[in-house]
Amino acid sequence: MDTNTLVLMISVSLFLGALGLVAFIWGLKTGQFDDQEKMMKGVLFDGEEELNDAANKERKKKERQAQKMDGIVEKDK
Amino acid sequence: MIEDEGKYFCCKGCQGVYHLLREDGLDSFYKKKGSVKLTPVKERTRDLAKFDLEGFHKKYVTKDSDGFNEVSLIIEHIHCAACVWLNEKILHQTDGIIEASINYTDHKAKIVWDPQKIKLSQIIEKIQAIGYDAYAYDPKVAEEKILKQRKEYYIRLAVAIFTSMNIMWLAIAKYFGFFSGMEKDVKFVISFAEFVLATPTLFYSGWVFYRGAYYGLKNKVVGMDMLVASGASLIYLYSIYVLFSGIGETYFDSVVMIITFILVGKYLEVLSKKGVSDSLDSLRTDIPEDVTILVDGKEKTITALEVQIGDKIIIKPGDLAVVDGVVQSGEGSIDESNLTGESQPVLKSKGDTIISGTTSIDSTLVYEATKNFENSTLNSLTTLLEESQNKKPQIQETATKLSRYFSVTILSIAFATFLGWYLYGVGFEKSFIIAVSVIIIACPCALALATPVATLVGLSAAYKKGVLFKEARHIETIAKTKVLLLDKTGTITYGKPQVVEAMEFKEFDKRVLNRMLQSSKHPISQGVAQYLNSDEVVELEEFSAIEAKGLKAKYKGKTYVGGSANYLKELGYRIDKEYERSHFIFGCDGELLAEYQLEDQIKEGVKESLQKIATLGLKPVMVTGDNKKVALAVAKEVGIKECYYEQTPQDKAKVVERFGGGVLMVGDGVNDSLALSYADIACVMGSGADVSIKVSDVILLHDNMKNLVDAIMIGKTTYGFIKQNLALSLIYNALTIPLAIAGFIIPLVAAASMSLSSLIVVGNSMRIQLKHR
Numbered sequence: 135m136d137t138n139t140l141v142l143m144i145s146v147s148l149f150l151g152a153l154g155l156v157a158f159i160w161g162l163k164t165g166q167f168d169d170q171e172k173m174m175k176g177v178l179f180d181g182e183e184e185l186n187d188a189a190n191k192e193r194k195k196k197e198r199q200a201q202k203m204d205g206i207v208e209k210d211k
Numbered sequence: 212m213i214e215d216e217g218k219y220f221c222c223k224g225c226q227g228v229y230h231l232l233r234e235d236g237l238d239s240f241y242k243k244k245g246s247v248k249l250t251p252v253k254e255r256t257r258d259l260a261k262f263d264l265e266g267f268h269k270k271y272v273t274k275d276s277d278g279f280n281e282v283s284l285i286i287e288h289i290h291c292a293a294c295v296w297l298n299e300k301i302l303h304q305t306d307g308i309i310e311a312s313i314n315y316t317d318h319k320a321k322i323v324w325d326p327q328k329i330k331l332s333q334i335i336e337k338i339q340a341i342g343y344d345a346y347a348y349d350p351k352v353a354e355e356k357i358l359k360q361r362k363e364y365y366i367r368l369a370v371a372i373f374t375s376m377n378i379m380w381l382a383i384a385k386y387f388g389f390f391s392g393m394e395k396d397v398k399f400v401i402s403f404a405e406f407v408l409a410t411p412t413l414f415y416s417g418w419v420f421y422r423g424a425y426y427g428l429k430n431k432v433v434g435m436d437m438l439v440a441s442g443a444s445l446i447y448l449y450s451i452y453v454l455f456s457g458i459g460e461t462y463f464d465s466v467v468m469i470i471t472f473i474l475v476g477k478y479l480e481v482l483s484k485k486g487v488s489d490s491l492d493s494l495r496t497d498i499p500e501d502v503t504i505l506v507d508g509k510e511k512t513i514t515a516l517e518v519q520i521g522d523k524i525i526i527k528p529g530d531l532a533v534v535d536g537v538v539q540s541g542e543g544s545i546d547e548s549n550l551t552g553e554s555q556p557v558l559k560s561k562g563d564t565i566i567s568g569t570t571s572i573d574s575t576l577v578y579e580a581t582k583n584f585e586n587s588t589l590n591s592l593t594t595l596l597e598e599s600q601n602k603k604p605q606i607q608e609t610a611t612k613l614s615r616y617f618s619v620t621i622l623s624i625a626f627a628t629f630l631g632w633y634l635y636g637v638g639f640e641k642s643f644i645i646a647v648s649v650i651i652i653a654c655p656c657a658l659a660l661a662t663p664v665a666t667l668v669g670l671s672a673a674y675k676k677g678v679l680f681k682e683a684r685h686i687e688t689i690a691k692t693k694v695l696l697l698d699k700t701g702t703i704t705y706g707k708p709q710v711v712e713a714m715e716f717k718e719f720d721k722r723v724l725n726r727m728l729q730s731s732k733h734p735i736s737q738g739v740a741q742y743l744n745s746d747e748v749v750e751l752e753e754f755s756a757i758e759a760k761g762l763k764a765k766y767k768g769k770t771y772v773g774g775s776a777n778y779l780k781e782l783g784y785r786i787d788k789e790y791e792r793s794h795f796i797f798g799c800d801g802e803l804l805a806e807y808q809l810e811d812q813i814k815e816g817v818k819e820s821l822q823k824i825a826t827l828g829l830k831p832v833m834v835t836g837d838n839k840k841v842a843l844a845v846a847k848e849v850g851i852k853e854c855y856y857e858q859t860p861q862d863k864a865k866v867v868e869r870f871g872g873g874v875l876m877v878g879d880g881v882n883d884s885l886a887l888s889y890a891d892i893a894c895v896m897g898s899g900a901d902v903s904i905k906v907s908d909v910i911l912l913h914d915n916m917k918n919l920v921d922a923i924m925i926g927k928t929t930y931g932f933i934k935q936n937l938a939l940s941l942i943y944n945a946l947t948i949p950l951a952i953a954g955f956i957i958p959l960v961a962a963a964s965m966s967l968s969s970l971i972v973v974g975n976s977m978r979i980q981l982k983h984r
Contacts, residue, residue, distance in 0.1 A: 137396050144404045155373045169314045
């Protein structure tokens with residue numbers, strides 16, 4: 135067997151595997167595995183309503199942050 | 212039952228909650244919760260203003276990166292996922308709250324809010340309005356540290372396992388290639404790939420061992436970490452040399468396997484430490500922060516720490532006394548079971564002492580503080596507990612003792628071997644290879660694994676049987692115990708008086724009795740209510756609970772009374788019997804309707820379990836705060852010959868000390884926590900007070916004696932296996948090292964046999980599972 139092919143195969147396999155590992159560690163670090171119950175039960179609350187809620191949450195947060203920034207700018211003036 | 216538009220509610224509170232939810236469009240909550248039962252909303256008279264005080268904010272509230280306030284709370288009364296969903300929704304819909312995430316498992320909530328839009332007290336109010344409650348806790352204490360540590364370990368472990376698995380499929384190719392022939396450059400490619408995988412594992416995951424070895428060296432101790440670190444590093448370096456020189460075999464797979472395996476053991480230990488601090492957090496908040504005192508005839512709320520000697524404190528039904536004192540006015544039953552284990556409430560009136568940590572059952576009392584919070588019993592017990600954690604005897608694992616000498620010896624032998632052969636004239640290469648073979652074959656992975664693996668298997672076998680060892684070394688300690696010290700109430704007995712004899716003189720409407728009993732928190736009332744076992748009640752026209760005497764009610768014009776014989780006699784009833792046991796007599800308009808006699812029953816299987824324990828070589832002894840008659844009777848029934856009765860918490864601790872060592876103590880209430888911490892092994896039944904759970908080394912989840920027997924048996928078996936494993940690994944080393952020194956072993960064989968020895972140790976440990984299926 136051509137060693138170049140071998141090198142290629144091994145590198146690609148390991149790289150793909152590493153991707154999986156990195157994804158897993160990312161999930162760990164962002165706390166997705168912390169709450170076992172939420173992982174399991176959270177699936178039940180997964181309708182359109184929840185999606186809207188999540189979008190609203192994000193929007194509210196951004197609004198607040200923008201307001202805060204304005205507030206600080208105001209104060210500086 | 213209240214009816215409202217076709218829906219039925221048990222009380223106005225629940226009805227209120229329903230309307231609130233419907234307004235917000237959240238009534239799908241009732242569908243979501245499924246069949247989970249809810250508890251009625253209770254009256255909350257707590258002062259919420261304290262949540263906005265600066266002192267409170269300084270302790271519990273932090274500012275996040277955007278400048279908003281952040282607090283961690285524990286939400287009470289959550290039964291299921293639907294409750295979490297409800298709380299999160301309500302909070303999110305509240306203007307001013309940026310983020311509210313609640314953990315489904317431990318009910319801890321993180322809330323981020325804008326202090327300019329809403330106050331914390333208002334947030335708590337919202338939570339209370341829908342029938343829940345919240346209190347703050349400080350997440351920095353212990354928990355965060357442990358969580359972080361746990362995560363770190365887990366990530367290292369994940370990396371190590373990933374590389375192990377991948378290295379193995381590379382290594383297998385080489386194993387086959389060894390026999391059937393493999394081209395040099397193919398071998399190089401594979402070996403290089405192994406090298407790439409092994410490097411991060413050794414330095415990142417294996418960093419734990421380098422760190423341990425370093426600290427060991429600083430303290431002049433050569434321990435397990437040093438062995439693992441040096442062994443793994445040497446193999447690694449040698450393999451690199453082989454990789455680039457092309458002579459010999461690489462051993463990257465061994466390096467990675469060693470690290471992975473031993474890391475698993477360490478991780479499991481870190482895991483068990485977390486569950487403890489969860490209970491600790493809820494305990495800290497169980498102690499009420501505010502106390503109501505009388506100042507110039509008016510009620511004032513202050514914090515527990517502000518109470519001074521001489522303050523007149525008011526405790527209402529259900530309240531916990533926070534400081535020690537003497538009763539000034541009022542009269543009532545106090546539940547002292549927390550402190551003495553006595554299931555019978557004690558009647559206190561003017562001049563009697565109130566001990567902190569006890570609860571008022573059914574009356575309001577005013578008492579004068581004789582000590583402040585710091586010096587009161589409750590606080591000093593808790594502090595004593597925290598400090599006495601260090602009184603535990605530190606028993607080193609035998610393997611660590613051995614390995615101290617082991618690694619230094621091996622390193623010197625290897626070096627000597629190298630010199631020997633070199634001077635003998637075979638050249639550097641060969642001498643090096645022989646010396647390395649010595650190190651590899653002597654590498655104490657079998658020794659390093661002997662204890663962890665057996666412990667691992669033992670721990671999981673124990674867990675399957677409902678026994679939780681908090682630390683691995685408790686397995687060894689429990690195997691060596693000689694004396695079994697048992698608390699009576701809650702351990703040998705259930706701690707809940709139950710009806711043993713019931714006699715009904717006439718037919719009567721049990722629903723009346725049921726309703727009366729349900730309105731009383733007295734353990735005897737609860738015992739009779741449990742006996743009646745019915746949910747049927749009727750609305751009473753009048754009801755009153757008379758402290759330490761009984762209950763009185765009016766229904767359909769008739770007066771019903773229930774309680775002690777003395778109480779009914781006072782009211783004019785004729786009772787000729789003398790009752791030896793706890794009892795509850797029920798009568799109506801002068802006529803006796805029924806009598807119930809109660810006993811605190813001995814748990815099932817206690818006698819048999821104690822017999823079994825005696826065969827294991829432990830001597831059973833009983834300690835209790837209860838009186839002589841009851842204590843001796845119970846001791847006789849279960850077959851205990853040595854019994855200490857009427858013991859205070861401090862007395863119990865002294866009993867432990869008198870035995871001098873090898874004491875396994877089993878208890879369940881705050882009254883034994885001090886003694887538990889003095890014992891060599893402390894064991895608590897799963898449903899005991901949180902303080903005891905914190906102090907205990909072994910937690911019995913099944914809450915019975917058979918659980919304890921299992922714990923002891925598993926401990927002894929596992930310890931036996933640990934010794935077996937150690938013996939095996941030592942024999943292995945004793946045989947192979949001389950062979951290696953003599954030059955009969957090449958590194959390949961050395962590594963293979965090293966893996967073989969590890970396998971033997973692991974396989975042997977699995978037998979623990981077979982023994983305890």
